[in-house]
Amino acid sequence: MVTIYDIARKIGCASSTVSKALNNSKEVSDSRKAEILAVAKEMGYVPNANARRLATKQSWSIGILFSEDLNIGLEHHFFSGILQAFKTYVEDLGYEVTFVSKKVGTQSLTYLEWCKYKDIDGILIVTVDVNDENLNELRQSGIPIVTVDSGLINVPTVISDNFQGTRMVVEYLMSRGAKRIAHIAGPMRSFSAMERLEAFKTVLGQYEMDASMVVEAYNYDFNSGRNALMAMFRAFDEVPDAIYAASDDIALGVIIALKELGYKVPEDISVVGFDNIELTRYTSPSLTTVAQDKVRIGTEAAKRLIAQINKEADAGQAVINRVPVELIVRESTK
Amino acid sequence: MVTIYDIARKIGCASSTVSKALNNSKEVSDSRKAEILAVAKEMGYVPNANARRLATKQSWSIGILFSEDLNIGLEHHFFSGILQAFKTYVEDLGYEVTFVSKKVGTQSLTYLEWCKYKDIDGILIVTVDVNDENLNELRQSGIPIVTVDSGLINVPTVISDNFQGTRMVVEYLMSRGAKRIAHIAGPMRSFSAMERLEAFKTVLGQYEMDASMVVEAYNYDFNSGRNALMAMFRAFDEVPDAIYAASDDIALGVIIALKELGYKVPEDISVVGFDNIELTRYTSPSLTTVAQDKVRIGTEAAKRLIAQINKEADAGQAVINRVPVELIVRESTK
DNA sequence: TTGTTTTACGAAGGCGGTTTCGTTCTTTCA
DNA sequence: TGAAAGAACGAAACCGCCTTCGTAAAACAA
Numbered sequence A, B: 001m002v003t004i005y006d007i008a009r010k011i012g013c014a015s016s017t018v019s020k021a022l023n024n025s026k027e028v029s030d031s032r033k034a035e036i037l038a039v040a041k042e043m044g045y046v047p048n049a050n051a052r053r054l055a056t057k058q059s060w061s062i063g064i065l066f067s068e069d070l071n072i073g074l075e076h077h078f079f080s081g082i083l084q085a086f087k088t089y090v091e092d093l094g095y096e097v098t099f100v101s102k103k104v105g106t107q108s109l110t111y112l113e114w115c116k117y118k119d120i121d122g123i124l125i126v127t128v129d130v131n132d133e134n135l136n137e138l139r140q141s142g143i144p145i146v147t148v149d150s151g152l153i154n155v156p157t158v159i160s161d162n163f164q165g166t167r168m169v170v171e172y173l174m175s176r177g178a179k180r181i182a183h184i185a186g187p188m189r190s191f192s193a194m195e196r197l198e199a200f201k202t203v204l205g206q207y208e209m210d211a212s213m214v215v216e217a218y219n220y221d222f223n224s225g226r227n228a229l230m231a232m233f234r235a236f237d238e239v240p241d242a243i244y245a246a247s248d249d250i251a252l253g254v255i256i257a258l259k260e261l262g263y264k265v266p267e268d269i270s271v272v273g274f275d276n277i278e279l280t281r282y283t284s285p286s287l288t289t290v291a292q293d294k295v296r297i298g299t300e301a302a303k304r305l306i307a308q309i310n311k312e313a314d315a316g317q318a319v320i321n322r323v324p325v326e327l328i329v330r331e332s333t334k
Numbered sequence C: 001t002t003g004t005t006t007t008a009c010g011a012a013g014g015c016g017g018t019t020t021c022g023t024t025c026t027t028t029c030a
Numbered sequence D: 001t002g003a004a005a006g007a008a009c010g011a012a013a014c015c016g017c018c019t020t021c022g023t024a025a026a027a028c029a030a
Helices: A003-012 A015-021 A030-043 A049-056 A077-091 A111-118 A133-140 A162-175 A191-206 A222-235 A246-262 A293-307 B004-011 B013-020 B030-043 B049-056 B077-092 B111-118 B131-142 B160-176 B191-206 B222-235 B248-260 B294-309
Strands: A059-064 A096-099 A122-129 A145-148 A157-160 A182-186 A214-216 A243-247 A268-276 A288-291 A322-323 A326-328 B061-066 B097-098 B121-127 B145-148 B157-160 B181-185 B215-218 B242-245 B270-275 B288-291 B319-321 B326-328
Touching: A003 A015, A003 A030, A015 A030, A049 B049, A059 A077, A059 A111, A077 A096, A077 A122, A077 A293, A077 B077, A096 A222, A096 B242, A111 A133, A122 A293, A145 A293, A157 A162, A157 A191, A157 A293, A157 B061, A157 B131, A157 B242, A162 A182, A162 A191, A162 A268, A182 A191, A182 A222, A182 A246, A191 A214, A214 A222, A222 A246, A243 A246, A246 A268, A293 B097, A322 B160, B004 B013, B004 B030, B013 B030, B049 B248, B061 B077, B077 B097, B077 B121, B077 B294, B121 B294, B145 B294, B157 B160, B157 B191, B157 B294, B160 B181, B160 B270, B160 B288, B160 B326, B181 B191, B181 B248, B191 B215, B215 B222, B222 B248, B242 B248, B242 B288, B248 B270, B294 B319
Parallel strands: A059 A096, A059 A122, A122 A145, A145 A157, A157 A322, A182 A214, A182 A243, A243 A268, A268 A288, B061 B097, B061 B121, B121 B145, B145 B157, B157 B319, B181 B215, B181 B242, B242 B270, B270 B288
Antiparallel strands: A096 B097, A288 A326, B288 B326
16 A cells, blocks of 8 residues: 555655645645656555544545335335435535444444444435434434435425325316225325325315225335225225325235226226336336436435535525425326 | 543543453453443443544445446346345444445545545445446455456356246246247346346257347336337247246336237237346236345355455355346246 | 563554644745 | 745644553462
């Protein structure tokens, strides 16, 4: 490993001069600077992150917090899409992104301890168990935080506009003649699921429609959707003419279940999803759904985090940043 | 921030003693050790990663390399699944995982420079442009590397057994009476796509069947599958009775396209995919496919990397580690 | 008792940078 | 032309931790 001392020795100047030159300080003459840069390049010099960070106390790194317990995480395309956009944005600014871990060598650490250990600049919380004690500690630590799609209070949040999306769905269904709209909600440990359910009730209420046909899916996946639909048909005597599902996966499960029960989609019952995952465009029938803007959510989250890191005014306010959604009408609604 | 000096001062001992106590050295008496640990805890001491790493030259961190140019990456469930398994395994051992970036602050770095900069212990290459010059440099640097599903030569690799999988598909189709099997290949810049194509030709050759009905999909996604199928029907006069697609997404595109052309799956034409993504179980028809073991691939890759880091014998050999696959028979084949 | 190990601890140097603060040597300006 | 200002550079301290080495006290052996 070649260090600034090696360079200094070779040139015959002080290491401090080399350091300044490499950092483009104006305390070094242009000729000297050129010489040092040339030698550095020739010797294959690469700075040492740990030394630099130790000295500057600026780590240029951002932590990503995925909760392990919920089994949605990296593997869920929605979150991985957000992460991808987030990562692209901050890396372009020169930050590195690291997963926050609970272990260092053989030692176990809390999230906050890990952040201190790494001297992290900021942290993105993606999915999380809201009741995790370790999170409180983190939140109160003053470390810049932004969260995505979570229900953490007192933390700057970026999330799809579930209210707008739900309203669009309901009003669209009504405009197409729906009289009896049901909702397959997502699991209530998910904040978005709660919001969508709440919005569902609110909007139907405003139109003086009954919003009681609701069943909670155990999970966000296909199978949970299928099961939830079956449960709904067992629990209610009435048959809805439209179903608003809290996610695309759930909606696809619902459609299959309806087919199994002998209903036609959309002729007998319309189905709407939420997410706009790639495949829904190609299923049969293709799915009417609410598109979430993963890229925008990830990018927005990145911007808000960076603003906090740079201590811009108001950056740290626990404001919920709602990202617009879009209703994509396809074949699953009549 | 509380340091070992703060602890030493409070107790009235030397910082070196504190350091030793915290590292459980036997040069410190048990009573002293207990005292120091107690004070450290009381003061909320957390070690500083940068200082520690600078001093020990052990970073306990692993880099993940996702190529940006191919637009498969984090968002592809196959890779995110592998990454998840990999991450879980190495984090449990106390390593942290960081995405390797090409920028540090405002400076651009090559992969190798970044690795040196961070003093990284090892690196997982997930998707990658085989022709990237920066990779050669990395490969020759001696830094422990493992790669997944890539065609990098001279690098320890973990990959699904594409030959076994393809053989199972072909033989299964033949056992069900297929006489004319076509292949929708994945993009040839993907190593797995190449292997599957090669295996397809080999196996058909062994049975003295014609293996010329092949079209390359432009990408691994649904739409490419659909387009490739259309291209196939334009290019060949004959109609196959079975189609082996290089991925599930492609297969689903193929199925839709076939439906559009008026063919029934599986009655007229059988279709087989590769991956076993969650949804394929629920599409209609559900998809016969080759299941890849994401968890095993990720874990295996982790093990091989750690072995190299620990300089275990033979660990660094550029052996290809083939992970068994499984044929899942569902409705898309008759 | 004396001599030899062990044990427990402290001083100090090093890891590879950054930064402050002099100190020369030039410029600049009155 | 002399004094003040600025430019260019080096010495040294520091970031927080680890580790080597020396030493005094305690434990053991002869």
